[in-house]
Amino acid sequence: MKKFILLCLAAGVFLFAGCSVVQREPPSSGIPTYSLGDLLVMVNKPVPDVWKATVAGYKDLGIEITKSKSDSLTGKVEGKLANGDVVVTDLKSANPQRTDVSIKVGSLGNKDYSYTIWSSIQKHL
DSSP states (O other), rough: OOOHHHHHHHHHHHHHOOOOOOOOOOOOOSEEETTTTTEEEEEEEOOHHHHHHHHHHHHHTTTEEEEEESSSEEEEEEETTTTTTEEEEEEEEEETEEEEEEEEETTTTTHHHHHHHHHHHTTTO
C-alpha cells in the first residue's frame, strides 16, 4: 500500500511539474486572440459603451441574458445559449478610453461561437 501511495505522489509531481500561472492580456493591437478557452481583445472605447454593445450583440444572436451589470471600470454580461452553454463576457477598463474584453463560451470555451459573439458585439461599437 505504501508503494502505491508513493507511486501516486511521484506521478502527481511529474504531472504538475512546470505548471505556472499564466497572465493573459488582450493584444494591444486590437486583434482578437483565443487563449485557454477565452477570446481576448482590446477595444478603444470606454467600458459603458462596450457593455451596451455586448448586450445588443447578445440580443442580435438570440442569446438569453441571465445577468448584466456595469460601472465605469468593469462590466459583465452572462447569457445562455439554446444548447445550455453559458456565455460570459467580462469587461475591464485599462484606461478611460480602453476596455479589455474576454468572451468565454461553456466551461472549456468554444472558439467558433466566441468569434461569432465578438462579431455581433463589434457591429454595435
